[in-house]
Amino acid sequence: MLVRFRKLQGIAVLVATLFLLFGLSDIAGAEPRETLKAAFVRDGDLWIRSGGTERRLTEGKQVSRPQWSFDGEWIAYQEGEETPNLKLWHVTSGNSLAVLAEGIADFQWSPDRNELAYTADRKLSTVRPDRQGGPRTVAEGIGSFSWLPEGNGFIASSAVSLLPDGWERVRILKIPLAGEAETLYTLPQASDDFFAVGTSGFKYSPSGKWIAFLATPTASLSADGNNYLCLLSSDGTSFHAVDQMLNRSEWFQWANREDTLAYIAGVGREVSRNKVLKTVRIPASGKPASYTPKGFVDQGFAWAGADRIIASRAKEYEGEGGIESWPLPKLVEIRLQGNRASSVTEPPQGYGDFAPQFFPREQRLVWVRSNRNQADALISGRGGKHPSVWIKNIGSGRQYYGYGNWGEVLAVYG
Numbered sequence: 001m002l003v004r005f006r007k008l009q010g011i012a013v014l015v016a017t018l019f020l021l022f023g024l025s026d027i028a029g030a031e032p033r034e035t036l037k038a039a040f041v042r043d044g045d046l047w048i049r050s051g052g053t054e055r056r057l058t059e060g061k062q063v064s065r066p067q068w069s070f071d072g073e074w075i076a077y078q079e080g081e082e083t084p085n086l087k088l089w090h091v092t093s094g095n096s097l098a099v100l101a102e103g104i105a106d107f108q109w110s111p112d113r114n115e116l117a118y119t120a121d122r123k124l125s126t127v128r129p130d131r132q133g134g135p136r137t138v139a140e141g142i143g144s145f146s147w148l149p150e151g152n153g154f155i156a157s158s159a160v161s162l163l164p165d166g167w168e169r170v171r172i173l174k175i176p177l178a179g180e181a182e183t184l185y186t187l188p189q190a191s192d193d194f195f196a197v198g199t200s201g202f203k204y205s206p207s208g209k210w211i212a213f214l215a216t217p218t219a220s221l222s223a224d225g226n227n228y229l230c231l232l233s234s235d236g237t238s239f240h241a242v243d244q245m246l247n248r249s250e251w252f253q254w255a256n257r258e259d260t261l262a263y264i265a266g267v268g269r270e271v272s273r274n275k276v277l278k279t280v281r282i283p284a285s286g287k288p289a290s291y292t293p294k295g296f297v298d299q300g301f302a303w304a305g306a307d308r309i310i311a312s313r314a315k316e317y318e319g320e321g322g323i324e325s326w327p328l329p330k331l332v333e334i335r336l337q338g339n340r341a342s343s344v345t346e347p348p349q350g351y352g353d354f355a356p357q358f359f360p361r362e363q364r365l366v367w368v369r370s371n372r373n374q375a376d377a378l379i380s381g382r383g384g385k386h387p388s389v390w391i392k393n394i395g396s397g398r399q400y401y402g403y404g405n406w407g408e409v410l411a412v413y414g
Contacts, residue, residue, distance in 0.1 A: 035362045039066035039075045041395040041409040068413040069109045088129045097129050112151040122159045139175050146202040153177050157199035167197050184236040200249045205259040209234050210282050222247045255303050271299045271402040272317040272326040291334050299329050304358040309334045312354050323402050328352025344384035355406040359414040368406050
């Protein structure tokens with residue numbers, strides 16, 4: 001009797017472990033459990049989906065760029081079209097707060113508290129919606145910025161001007177919340193080999209030893225992919241221009257635990273040609289490795305483990321037809337070891353799968369399925385198991401030569 005009880009107890013422990021690792025859906029064949037929540041735009045208004053239900057938060061406001069705070073209690077978003085304002089929504093109470101600033105260039109939540117930083121008129125400011133008092137200015141003359149990983153300050157680029165003898169050089173600044181800013185590095189003087197008048201935001205490697213960012217030229221040159229993917233050591237002593245790519249910040253991402261950077265390289269504003277997924281391990285050991293086979297292009301990706309990447313991949317188009325002629329992508333899983341790829345999704349005729357996001361804690365994959373006019377958000381288990389439509393009819397975001405900025409209409413918290 002005791003032996004039988006211990007066997008049953010062992011089976012119960014095993015089943016519980018499988019539930020924790022993979023979720024009920026991957027064992028029993030049921031729909032994935034809804035453990036994520038989303039802020040999304042539908043017909044111009046802000047909505048949230050949480051716990052299997054949807055709720056509209058605004059009406060007739062023309063909302064874009066929702067962003068969750070670190071704890072999922074607040075959503076920052078822009079409201080309006082020509083001169084959008086920055087607003088904050090408290091999810092629990094339903095209260096909204098307007099940040100009185102026009103001309104917002106960028107905004108980001110702190111990684112460890114409910115504090116929002118934003119740039120407007122070249123000023124970097126912060127606001128604490130859960131405390132009394134208005135915004136405070138942290139620094140002026142700022143181009144792009146990101147929070148430091150510890151949340152105790154910022155890394156930023158200086159805003160530059162065209163002088164009679166040429167462009168000013170861009171400085172990379174480290175700005176503590178308390179104390180004086182310091183110049184970490186100054187980008188090379190503009191030349192035929194390297195021409196930059198600004199940067200993207202900044203991304204620290206998992207070890208904190210390296211910073212990845214794009215050095216960007218003027219707007220017209222940037223649109224054609226003449227942006228330099230750069231690596232800078234966190235102490236400012238080592239700088240490398242790695243490759244050229246489009247000005248798409250989501251197209252370069254660090255692996256979760258290793259200092260390996262994945263990115264989509266290639267000049268030319270069309271996403272239908274010359275877009276190759278590559279990785280480079282830091283410190284660099286030879287040339288970057290390429291994973292896009294000949295005759296195909298990759299148009300977005302997400303890390304799905306130390307050795308796996310989910311990519312949005314389409315056949316390359318070399319014809320002269322418009323965007324409606326370009327092949328639509330599907331999702332594939334790439335195993336970096338051995339460079340093997342397998343299909344994750346098979347969208348129906350006339351639809352493509354874009355903007356994959358993988359959430360390791362929940363073991364869930366989220367992506368956008370669109371026919372370029374209408375879009376839904378889909379969700380599945382790891383590797384595309386048990387896919388289902390999660391959110392119907394989200395906005396399309398801005399479309400630019402086949403590239404959809406889905407971050408303007410969908411933000412997932414998990």
